[in-house]
Amino acid sequence: xxxxxxxxxxxxxxxxxxxxxxxxxxxxxxxxxxxxxxxxxxxxxxxxxxxxxxxxxxxxxxxxxxxxxxxxxxxxxxxxxxxxxxxxxxxxxxxxxxxxxxxxxxxxxxxxxxxxxxxxxxxxxxxxxxxxxxxxxxxxxxxxxxxxxxxxxxxxxxxxxxxxxxxxxxxxxxxxxxxxxxxxxxxxxxxxxxxxxxxxxxxxxxxxxxxxxxxxxxxxxxxxxxxxxxxxxxxxxxxxxxxxxxxxxxxxxxxxxxxxxxxxxxxxxxxxxxxxxxxxxxxxxxxxxxxxxxxxxxxxxxxxxxxxxxxxxxxxxxxxxxxxxxxxxxxxxxxxxxxxxxxxxxxxxxxxxxxxxxxxxxxxxxxxxxxxxxxxxxxxxxxxxxxxxxxxxxxxxxxxxxxxxxxxxxxxxxxxxxxxxxxxxxxxxxxxxxxxxxxxxxxxxxxxxxxxxxxxxxxxxxxxxxxxxxxxxxxxxxxxxxxxxxxxxxxxxxxxxxxxxxxxxxxxxxxxxxxxxxxxxxxxxxxxxxxxxxxxxxxxxxxxxxxxxxxxxxxxxxxxxxxxxxxxxxxxxxxxxxxxxxxxxxxxxxxxxxxxxxxxxxxxxxxxxxxxxxxxxxxxxxxxxxxxxxxxxxxxxxxxxxxxxxxx
Numbered sequence: 001x002x003x004x005x006x007x008x009x010x011x012x013x014x015x016x017x018x019x020x021x022x023x024x025x026x027x028x029x030x031x032x033x034x035x036x037x038x039x040x041x042x043x044x045x046x047x048x049x050x051x052x053x054x055x056x057x058x059x060x061x062x063x064x065x066x067x068x069x070x071x072x073x074x075x076x077x078x079x080x081x082x083x084x085x086x087x088x089x090x091x092x093x094x095x096x097x098x099x100x101x102x103x104x105x106x107x108x109x110x111x112x113x114x115x116x117x118x119x120x121x122x123x124x125x126x127x128x129x130x131x132x133x134x135x136x137x138x139x140x141x142x143x144x145x146x147x148x149x150x151x152x153x154x155x156x157x158x159x160x161x162x163x164x165x166x167x168x169x170x171x172x173x174x175x176x177x178x179x180x181x182x183x184x185x186x187x188x189x190x191x192x193x194x195x196x197x198x199x200x201x202x203x204x205x206x207x208x209x210x211x212x213x214x215x216x217x218x219x220x221x222x223x224x225x226x227x228x229x230x231x232x233x234x235x236x237x238x239x240x241x242x243x244x245x246x247x248x249x250x251x252x253x254x255x256x257x258x259x260x261x262x263x264x265x266x267x268x269x270x271x272x273x274x275x276x277x278x279x280x281x282x283x284x285x286x287x288x289x290x291x292x293x294x295x296x297x298x299x300x301x302x303x304x305x306x307x308x309x310x311x312x313x314x315x316x317x318x319x320x321x322x323x324x325x326x327x328x329x330x331x332x333x334x335x336x337x338x339x340x341x342x343x344x345x346x347x348x349x350x351x352x353x354x355x356x357x358x359x360x361x362x363x364x365x366x367x368x369x370x371x372x373x374x375x376x377x378x379x380x381x382x383x384x385x386x387x388x389x390x391x392x393x394x395x396x397x398x399x400x401x402x403x404x405x406x407x408x409x410x411x412x413x414x415x416x417x418x419x420x421x422x423x424x425x426x427x428x429x430x431x432x433x434x435x436x437x438x439x440x441x442x443x444x445x446x447x448x449x450x451x452x453x454x455x456x457x458x459x460x461x462x463x464x465x466x467x468x469x470x471x472x473x474x475x476x477x478x479x480x481x482x483x484x485x486x487x488x489x490x491x492x493x494x495x496x497x498x499x500x501x502x503x504x505x506x507x508x509x510x511x512x513x514x515x516x517x518x519x520x521x522x523x524x525x526x527x528x529x530x531x532x533x534x535x536x537x538x539x540x541x542x543x544x545x546x547x548x549x550x551x552x553x554x555x556x557x558x559x560x561x562x563x564x565x566x567x568x569x570x571x572x573x574x575x576x577x578x579x580x581x582x583x584x585x586x587x588x589x590x591x592x593x594x595x596x597x598x599x600x601x602x603x604x605x606x607x608x609x610x611x612x613x614x615x616x617x618x619x620x621x622x623x624x625x626x627x628x629x630x631x632x633x634x635x636x637x638x639x640x641x642x643x644x645x646x647x648x
Contacts, residue, residue, distance in 0.1 A: 002050050002061070003031030003500070004073040005159035006126055007168065008135050009043040010213040016045030020168065025049055027163035031075075031500045037061050039071050044128050044135070047164075048073040051503055053253050053357060059099035065109060066094050069131050072108075074101045075160050076123030076145045077507065079249035084118060108136065113207055116220050120249070120512070124202075126158060135210040141221040141513045142364075143204030143488030146496055150199050156210045161497075162199055162334040166623075173623050174198060177449070180587065180616070182458040184443075186431045187338035187612050188493075190485035191461035194335050195619065204488050223483055223516060225469070225476040227523045235522060236540045243540075246512040247273035250360055256280040258356035259310060260348065260506075263300030264554065265538060265545060266362025266371075270509055271308050272544045274360070283355055284310040287348040289560055290318040303546050315351050317344065319568035322561065330618040332501045333493070338430075338612040340561040342494040346501060353502040363495055364511035367483045368519040370527035371534040373554060375478055379528060381414055382422060382474055393419055426478060427462050428486045444592040444613075461485060475524040483516070562607040566600060573597060576614045585620065588613075 005024040007016045021038045025047045029036075032049030039046045039062035048061040054077070064071045078084070081100035084107060089095065093106040100121075107115035108127050113136060122144035127136045137158060139147045149158040150165045159165045166173055176197035183189050192201050202208055205221035230238070251257055251274060259271045261284045274282060286301035298314050305312035322343050329343055330336070352359055366372050396418040417425050445453060456463075465484055469477045492508075499506040509515075519527070522536065529535040538550055565573055576582065577597055583590045593613065600606035 002048055002073075002075045003028035003160040003164070004046075004048055004075045004124065004126060005164040006044070006046040006073065006128075006135075006157070008045075008128075008156045008210055010154055010156070012043055012133065014043045016040055016043060018045070021045040021047040024159065024164040024167045027167050028159065028161050030503055031160060033503050035060055039064075039073075039128075041128075041130065043133075044130075046071060046073045046126065046128060051357060051505060053077065053255055053505055055097055055099040056254050058097040059101060061101060063097070063099070063101050063105065065105045069129065070105050070108060071128045071130070072101060072105050072125055074104060074123065074125040076121060076125070076140065077252075077505070078103060078119050078121040078123065079252060079512075080118075080120040113138075113209065113218070113220075116207055120514070122507070122511075124160060133211065136207065137202065137210070138207035138220075139202045139204055141205045142483070142492070142511050142516070144492050144496070144508060144511060146493060147202045148194070148199055149202060149208075151215060152198075153213075156215065162194065162196060163331075165199055171198065175620075175624065177452040178454060178457055181445075181453045181455070182461075183336055183616065184609075184612060185455075185458045186428055186462075186485075187608055188430065188486070188490040189335050189337075190428065190489045196335075196623075201489075204484075221513070223480060223520055225472045225480065225520045227473075227476075228521045230522070232526060232536070235526060235536060238518065239536060239540050242512070242515050242518055243269070243273055243509070246509040246515055247360075248277050249512075250507045250509040251277045253358050255357045256283070256355070257358045257360060257507075258283040258285055258352050260284075260345075260352070260359050260361040261286045261297075261301035261304055261312075262362065263297035263304070263549065264362065264552075265534065265541060265549060266365035266510060268300075268304040268362070268545045268549050269365075269537075269541050270360050270362050271304055271310060272541075273509075275308050282308070282310040283352075284312050285348050285352045285359070286312075286314045287344050287351070288314065288316045290316055300549055300552065304549065307546055313351055313355065315347065317347050319564040321347065322559075322564060323569050323572055326615075327618060327622060328501070330615060330622050332497045334497070334623075335493070336612070336615045336619045337490055337494060338608055338615060339490060339494045340559040340611065342498050344559050345494065345498040349499040349502045349504045349506070353504050356504070358505045358507060359499060360507045360509060361495065362510060363491060363506075363508045364487065364516075365534065365537060367479060367487045368510060368516050369534045369537045370475060370479060371537075371554065372482075373533060375475060376528055376531060376533050377414065378422075378426065378478060379474060381417060385418055388418070422474065422477075423463070423466050426466065426481065427459060428481055430486055430490065431462075444588045444596060446586055446589050449587045473524055475528060476520070479520075561611060562604060565607050565610055566604060570601060573610060573614060576617050577610070581621075581625075582617050585617075 009016055018038045018040045025036055028049055032051040034052040035050040037048045037060055046062045062071050062073050078100035081103045084103045088106045095102055104125060107118060116138045123140045124145040124147040125138060146160060148162050148165060150171050157165050157168055165171055174197045175195060179189060179193050179195050192203050206217055206219050208217050247270060257278060261267050271284060284305045286298055288296045288298040325343050325346060396415050462481055462485060465481045466477060469480050495506050526536045542550060577593055596606055597610060600610050
């Protein structure tokens, strides 16, 4: 696991110097503090920060092929690299290392851009073809590893993180106002845009060719849903085989591997399949909260650790720990994301970093096998709408009356949707039909800023996905949208940024593309059956995962930020959102913000909105108001941390 960056000047007589590339590298040193490397030749400069996981002695980058005509910088892991290496040696390719990185170079020699289709793993890499003066950049199928880029009339610049691109003095941090509403609609930013006006994301499952100032992007993989006629018994047998294989491949490392335990089915399953697959003692890590009003996951994690014999570690954080980290959270996430569990992930990976360099998590099982309760709820809602037909309107009125008496969150959420087409409300599982803009007319936007708000543009990434899957069935359409947006642009972004902030590699066996493709081929009722979500996965795990974990209600690693925002963090929230600096930005009506904050303090219900607005304000302070000072301070802290770690 590493960090990569680079710059290609479009003028072939230009020179990209090593000092610039090293400046870019310093901003992402946390991603790979073990070594760094630079390759510069005329208009191209490539940089690499290394976290040594495989081939510890000879895996340094940038790395070239036999004759030096190809140079690569690579971030990720290729889990089938040993098989590919044998194939390439049989084709007379000569290797000088035992790394997975070199396999990619020779694959590119053999197959060109189509080489990506042979890779099984998580990756973002760049290959410079010195003969053809062409840069090839690719990202893994699911979007496990990030890759950003900037294009001007003079150059193409890329990096594992936006900070590396902003380190170039020719690139200035600027906000894209039209993306702001997209963030407040979804609480993250789906699609290829970022909140920076001049920086984009390479889409998952895509590669890019850059030559002579021309840029072409190709999609090489997409998740397709074509349910097969496989029997349930056959499907269960095949799923166990795939899980065994994926976990075995994800255990490949020349360093010890640990496990993140959330107390849920997926993370516990990963640990269960790992038993007997490593020469190292397995270790596991979890986190709890000092707030007594929230369900504690640690007891379930302990149950799993005891069952499978892992050396278990845990810690506790409180509201002070949470709020103290938020400026760093924004710095590492770069795009604003309303993801409070990310703070917990930072702390637990910081704990794990004291013992391991690699962590395995159960991320992705819910998107592959339909684990979220809203999938079940939406299926029942659409069935109810079909049955009721013209009576949906009167039923909605009846439920509204019932909600006034019961104040049911479920009725409040779903009853307004009885008369609304599915495409009009299923933005993604993290969005809501009652987000800020719809709830208050102009929402909290100022009368001046409202002209920048284009709801069609804000919703476009999800609407395009929904309209491309009209014949896939309701459940599969939801899974497709969430896999392509919420998973890639929120969950995996959080997973990468928070673990790499502590120089830890996170692996996700449930997102092996063979498992995703298999899950997409299953009939819908193998995934959601009556009131049971993740039906087939729970069925095959019933004999491996403790009964109390299989049967427990999905918790989703809850963080008590709602109560913290209303109590311990109350003063912090007001300082962030109601001060003159925030008001002067001009996006929001100050009285509406004050009303929103006050209502959340008194009654709750607006925590996501409040937290998102706070993250947006912090983003401005970190990247726009004091970007240079923040970068300098952060780099100094990082260098001090690494120096202390080396001395120990």
